[in-house]
Amino acid sequence: MTEAAFIDIDGGQVRLRGDWTIANYTVLASEVARLRALVADTADVAEIDLAALGALDTAGVSLLHQLLGKDRLAMLASDASPLPSERRALLRAVADVIDASTASTAPARGYAFGDIMEHAGIGMLAFYRHVIDIAGFIGITLETGFHVLLRPRRWRITSLAANLERTGLDAVPIVALLTFLIGAVVAFLGATVLAGFGASIFTVDLVAFSFLREFGPMLTAIIVAGRTASAFTAQIGSMRANEEIDAIRVGGLNPVELLVVPRVAALLLALPMLSFIAMISGIVGGMLVCALTLEISPTMFLSVLESHVGLRHFIVGMAKAPIFAFLIAVIGCLEGFRVEGSAQSVGEHTTSSVVQSIFIVIVVDAVAALFCMEMGW
Missing domain, CATH: 3.30.750 (Transcription Regulator spoIIAA)
Known part of the structure; x- marks a missing residue:
């Protein structure tokens, strides 16, 4: 015993x-x-x-x-x-x-292929739910925007002007500088490749086409996505973490009307103007490189630009800007409303809004390029 x-x-x-x-x-x-x-x-x-x-x-x-x-x-x-x-x-x-x-x-027992398919299924389900959330938030934003548009007394001009300054005017230097440098790089590449064929003059067409149709609006949208979408998410997310959004609802106000509509309207006005500045800056950068390396004077550059590049290329590029602006603003605001109340959540959703905005800008630009090519525009 x-x-x-x-x-x-x-x-x-x-x-x-x-x-x-x-x-x-x-x-x-x-x-x-x-x-x-x-x-x-x-x-x-x-x-x-x-x-x-x-x-x-x-x-x-x-x-x-x-x-x-x-x-x-x-x-x-x-x-x-x-x-x-x-x-x-x-x-x-x-x-x-x-x-x-x-x-x-206890660790779940499985096998490699099943685990891969499980993760793929979870990812697809999360993507589907996120698409549904974005579509629903777009609908709410459009409904509230039209409701406010028909009632001028409910326009928030002060908030619109403040957001327009932050998203538009304050972004002009960085947009102009980056697109100027990229325009110079594109011209350098064009001069290097086309000079071997004795077609250096077509560097003008390369710079003009690329910035009027693609680089101008897309680069501007990417810069704005990193700069403005993150700001929208951080601002609204901090308000949600501090329960200010709940206070707005308790006060009988609509958070979408108060916080989202002015930001969306400001970006809808700011991004086309920034895209125009980006187009001009990129073309000026290409013009400077052509003048220094290809001996194409600014007068000849503008003459070739006028004769070879049609107005429709400018219109196609500018037509993309409002679409980019709306999507960036909606994604930034939506991620702000999804913050759960901690500083870590604010950081995670801010990162998510930037990644999603850049991704959707590139996808929409690619779809628009294919559509315009098929339509002969």
Whole structure:
């Protein structure tokens, strides 16, 4: 017979005695750990003597679970057990919690292809839900915008002007500088390639076509997506974290009308103007390179531009700007409303708004390019 303060094992019988409570947990845990080598024998014993068992609480039941195992403890908790009903209920409750926690923490067994398909399915479902959220928010924004448009007294001119300054005027230097440099780079590349064919004059067409149709509006939209969409998300997300949006609703105001519509309207006005500045800056950068490396004077550059480049290319480029502006503003505001209330959530959704905005700008630009090519525009 192996004797311990609370556990006796004698042949095919296990005797439990004393108070199995939190007060004796340290001693009980050490005894259970010392007798773990006998657990296999304990699981096969024919009888468990509980006559000398004193008080019992959840800490004691958890140690019994370790010592006797799930199946033996379930037998003690069954209706056939000699234990009182309240102790059987305690055993069942604690055993269920322990089994549930063990099952939830156990690693799921699978295989590589199934795991890949599972992750793909989860990603597609999340993408589908996000598309539905964006579509719904676009509908709410359009509905609120038309509702406000028909009521001039509800126009928020001050908010519109402030957002127009931040999104438009403050972005002019960075847009102009970057597009000027990119225009110079495009001209350098065109001069390097076309000079080998004796067609350096077509560098003018390359710079003009690329900036009027593609680079002007797309580069501007990408810059605005990184600069303005993140600002919209951070501003609205901080308000949501501070429960200011809830205060707006309690005050009887519409957060979409108060926060989203002025920002969307400001970006709808600012992005076409920034795109025009980007087109001019890119062409000026290309003109400077042509004048310095190809000996194409500004007068000749403008003459070739006027004769070779039609107005429709400018119209196609400018038509993309409002679409980009609307999508960027909606995504930035939506991600702000999805902030959950912590600084980490603000950062995550700000990053998400920038990534989504840049992605949607490139996708829409590619679709528009294919459409215009098929239409012969």
